[in-house]
Amino acid sequence: MLLTSTFLLLAIFIISAVIILPRILPKHSLPLPPGPPKLPLIGNVHQIPTKDEHITFLQWSKQYASDVVCATVFGQPLVVLNSKEAVMDLMERRAPIYAARPRMVMCGELVGIGGSVALTADMNRHRHFRRLLTAALNPRASQDYWPSQMKESREMMVRLLDDPTMLEDHIKRTVVAVIFLVCHGYQIRSNDDYYIWLGNKVMQNFAKAAAPGAWLVDFLPFLRFIPAWVPGAGFQKIAAEWRQEWFDLLEKPINMVKANMAAGTAKPSFSSRLLEANAAGARDKKEDDLIMWASGSLYSAGADTSVSAIHSFYLEMLLHPEIQAKAQAELDRVVGKDRMPTFDDMALLPYCGAIVKEVFRRRPVAPLAIPHTSREDDTYKGFTIPKGSMVMGNIYALNMDPTVFGKPEEFNPERYLAPTGEPQNPAGINRDIGSWCFGFGRRLCPGENIAEASLYMAVVNTLWGFNIKYSLDADGKPILPDMNYEQGVVSHPKDFKCDIGARTPAHEEVMRTAAAEYAGM
Template structure:
């Protein structure tokens, strides 16, 4: 009898082992993740995640593992997309389940950026905020109200270039900040000491830091938020609180300015004024006012820095590619002529200038990786399992330099977007995807166009000459969610005495 029981026990064990094996095999089959670097036990690929120039590392990985590769970082599945097809298949065709954002304890929750359009969870509130953008700046007709004041800002920028050409980057930043604050809050910046402008710069820099993977350990271990700030290792709380106050000020102060202007009837059209009912300005709905505040803050902080980055890249490109500059100036001379500066009304008649603006966005993308997307349902793609909660990054730099999409991708060739068979419009990539496409795209494109056109009409940009030889700057850009060209020098001079006189007259005669 004992031997019978022993046999039964052995059979039971064998059956249990067989069942476990079947479960493990089935689970392994079902959880067939995209390939990627082999991780370590428990921590996975924690030490594989690049901390700088991430897009370069991911591009190298894509050459080895393909256009859809994945990592496991402390249990979090992260997928890197490296082709236009995959990005469009998932973020455009399946946008309903690929449009969420990952929850970040510091940037989203503590600082409050989850209330803004870039970081808002996908849902009705995000759609409501997008409708606010449509109402205020969603059409070219709506933008026309801002163009007279934007033109004045452009003329001030040109004057600054005449006076201090070596400070071109500062002039760009002042101009883009001034324009976006006009649009967001109807506020006119007088100089770089403007309180709202300084808040914008501070919040933008701190946001970029806070959303950088690995910046705050609490984002990987949310339970750490409950540890008192005096405990060793919890000093991040003091940093986060300082950043949170900056966001609160950037939200409240410009909004209060608009409310005061509206109360006296002095408000000019802006994102805020267009989204507040003047009849209810004294006592607006609290929830609606909250959304308008944060949406406007995101418009003027993110919009200023990203556009400034693109325009700085434009100066770098003109320094390195004089043939493109000459072609653009030839078009301006033929269409606009020598007796005036270009205006927004010239845009449709300047195809090469528009193509040059597009090439700037492609050649040195402002967001090499963009903001992360989060999958809200289990999904499969080309045989791979993509579980709910997976976080996705698109290697925009790789997409915009893929020779399968762009011929000679490292070259600066605006003509690639002209003719009967233009290459893919880079705005399809540079401004995001699907339901997460940048709602301020028309503002950004209009600002880039008028700045490029006006600059090339009035100035020539060339390399600095030292010891009789031109010094060509390197093609490098900084790491981070919002990337800028690495510091460089160039020589900026008026094209002629007449061009300089046009700038002086534009400023004096308004």
């Protein structure tokens, strides 16, 4: 009976869509950008893969000889920009049209993350957020977080010495600890800390809730009204659980900061600085609420992404012992063997810096960024892009452009070095970081400086102190990693086995001594 009513609802929707949609949809004189042939109503639903969409979209771009391609999903155009030119023309030069976010029913509305910086479609709210973020995350301000990043990274090296088999867990703990220090001045002290659990849980929830194409309710928003007890509406129960966890992450830490501020014990952090500035005038509750959302947003957008990049670094080093050796030669020359690297060494370690850039390029953390949407009907290169289209910049396509990055499949840090060994981006790149891994236009990642510093610390500390080698199976053969990445908004290397050991006992001793200096902090 219940099922019958769900199907009835679905049938009414489909019939209405078939009859009414063609009448109400605006007629455009220019065609949509090219793409695979569409079926009535469902469009290209059956052709959009659930895995490696970025690769399929780049293939379509070649197949249809157009850097801009289009699929439709239940009448909604999904436009993919596969070249730097198209991304610059639309997302940068026509930013007012392309800066908004599309509706994401599961992640945004049901789980409740829609009010965050990364997902908000309200451009006034977004502008306000970006002002707060620019103040706290600009290149100068980001350096205030370097001591926390160095401390957490050094402590991770000791955890690696103690248990090298738990690489992924160590990375997650380190990233969560850095973000909690940056956002709330809160020091995570043990693996049992509630915020490690909550942070990791929200990270997983977000990745699943925002996974493109994973939830029917994203395409048929009326399904959000179906109560959780209706068979087939299990997504409602999941969403309710994830929503509670998201709001716990938003509210609990900021309440803790407020309590610490009242007691005079708060450590300076992103949220304490902003709350203090707000308290300096007449306290504005609405502003306090935005500060809470802004700091929660740093977590939701900054944690999983950083974990992926650092994990990819270890994977690439496993595959490239010759690159480890070159970086170690640089580190030995510049830093020596008696101390660990610091941020002061950065300018003198161009090869390590090039590894950071190459990880971001070759293993784009969010290969399709986060979808943007068009706020007006637009035309481009003889095609129409209707208002409300989902528009994606294909970071993967840009980072793998062979006209910019020769032999793009190769992991080759030297592409970021001049023949003299000085840092140098390939011609045509207008990003300091050397690729498009941080997205586009007004939605460009505001955490770029923090992310780069976290990866830099992981690179220099790990390569200074460790060798990363293949683990061997029972027959003494190397265990090769599975190179298929796990997909979602954020793509991750599958967990892999490797053998991580200190380069020498002297290196181990220096790492332990360096981390011990932070004991009790």
